[in-house]
Amino acid sequence: MTRIIQALTGILLALTLAGAAPDGGPNANPDYNQFRFTDSTKRFTVVKFRFINNLIILPFSVNGSDSLMFVLDTGYGGVLITELQNNRVLTLNQARKVQLQGLGKGKAIEAYASMRNTFSMPGIVGENIDLLVAIDDIFDFSIRTGMVVNGMMGGGFLKNFIVEIDYTQKELKIWNPKYFRRARLKKYKLYDLELPDDKCFATFNVTANGKSAPMKFLIDSGLSTPLWVDIRTGTTIAPSATSIYSYLGYGLNGDIYGQVSRIPSIGIGGFSFKKIIAAFPDTAYIGSVSNLNNRHGSIGSDILRRFTVLLNYPEKKIGLRPNSSYRSPFFLDMSGIEIGSVLPGFPGYRILTVRSGSPAEKVGLRVGDQIVSVNDKLAITIKMSELLEILNGKKGTTIHMEVLRDGGLVKVRFVLKDVI
Known part of the structure; x- marks a missing residue:
């Protein structure tokens, strides 16, 4: 029996409640949580990814849905859905509430654990996949990348393949291990x-x-x-x-x-x-x-982005080959602010954090200020990647910024400074 059981913040779930609920632990069945090529004779497939804020973002369909966007996270093993667009329905199988604990000082969060789900992208399918659905949007991926991002795809996606991550071309080359050229x-x-x-x-x-x-x-x-x-x-x-x-x-x-x-x-x-x-x-x-x-x-x-990275999970190897970014400098944001999207998918930005003692704090910028213009250019005409480049620009560069606060326009000027 399928029914809508709860409307969440930004997520509307249709849960199929037949059978036993998952216990949240690893599943011993070898047919569970397996990704494979739909054509077992295919040598490899190439998947383009978006690369924003140093995050790899990939499209997947879940249980026949339209494409959802996931951050590829090799530091995580499973699948976590953190948000969907409003009024979107996602059908999940066999779910119950669980508690999640991780980094940060806050309390454990509630999520739904679901099993036996199907993930797909062109040429690849994942069958009987366990996943978690956070009740609240805990990472604000969409706000921090400026596009709709629905969750995290962990290392379970990689374990049956040999994968080359080409950060320069922004693509994954996913190999069938049987045909990988040694x-x-x-x-x-x-x-x-x-x-x-x-x-x-x-x-x-x-x-x-x-x-x-x-x-x-x-x-x-x-x-x-x-x-x-x-x-x-x-x-x-x-x-x-x-x-x-x-x-x-x-x-x-x-x-x-x-x-x-x-x-x-x-x-x-x-x-x-x-x-x-x-x-x-x-x-x-x-x-x-x-x-x-x-x-x-x-x-x-x-x-990692300074290399072409080989991930060979079947043979438990990682390979590194320097690319053209290998010698590029490491930047700490010299303005002191972290920005996020007002409405993911559309230009328009607000200040998420302000670092203590930074140039931005010293001129009075605050969390929640909405950026109107930067260096006389309207914020709505600037891509997030371009705005980040401006704020991570050359030391000593002067930034002119207008922000909207409490209905009024505030103008500030500060100089980028490397504080360490």
């Missing part, structure tokens, strides 16, 4: 992977501050910044004297704060990086999470 491996520097619960971990030898030691990292394509380090693990990477305390991002259970520092020089797995931005989360925001798999930190997409 000669291609010569292009990459290869490392071993650990894949507990389909999450992607790798250990690299790291050199920093005159010390060298192996460090275990979560390879996290859903983390838009370069590097997170857990200071509790006593690693060779430590904050510099000029670090600042800042907003780092958003976790499953709320915002995350910590130290941000620029590391003069660091070697990771034989690759060297200069003036890299590293974040050191405050233990108050991560201390309640017990399942960190003994990792020292996370490598995010601002490092």
